[in-house]
Amino acid sequence: MATRPSARWRARVDEEATEIAAGTRAPRDAFLSELFPESLLAATDKALHAFESEMDPLHDQDDGQDFEVIRRVVLALNEINEDHNGAGYETEERGAVPLHRSDLDGTRHRCPCSGSEARHQPHRDHR
Template sequence: MAIRPSARWRTRVDEEATELASGTRLPSDAFLAELFPESLLVATDGALHAFESEVGTLRDQDDGQVFEAVKRVVLALNEINEDHDGAGYETEEREQLCLYIDQLLTESGIDVPTLAARRGISRTEITDDWRDW
């Protein structure tokens, strides 16, 4: 099952906080709470939850419906990134978000490579029309 990137990020932040509290990590080596502020985690989690719910309602897996769902989540993530001064999602986070979108669609029975091919793109490009991050 696809795990939301925001859940993974929260786990890393929590682990770092535990290490700081126990003294096994120096404050000068701590950066995850700044990289993943609570506002970013909550907003990203909400956008991905909405995407999961929408994908779960797709009955006929019509290409248009699938791409509309992808468009909505990408636009929501664009807004979240902008709300964090355009730095909410760095390269690794962008890759994780795109992979999550692909995995969730695949787990929902959507053949992502075929879906993308019908649009003349590769599976790694399904977010590109709308993605600013």
């Protein structure tokens, strides 16, 4: 199974806190705990857990069902982002969020409909 982006973000926050405690990073140079607050990480974990749970039984199903699950996680992540004043997911973070089962099991191509891209795909309804 793929590592959730939120686990990588949490590790970066922890690493920065360790550097501050060790004196190898000045507190004024620290920003990751603000960029990735625990509320964002926990909400992201919850949304991705639901996504993974819904995708797992669809392993041998057609893509139509996949896209409905993907649509729901995109909407959930958009809501999380809005709850964090639009600062929760920047371009790099959106690219790290797995939105297709290939990122979970390595068998298929990634869905191109992450984040704001999902809202601008004219051929898919992501509302």
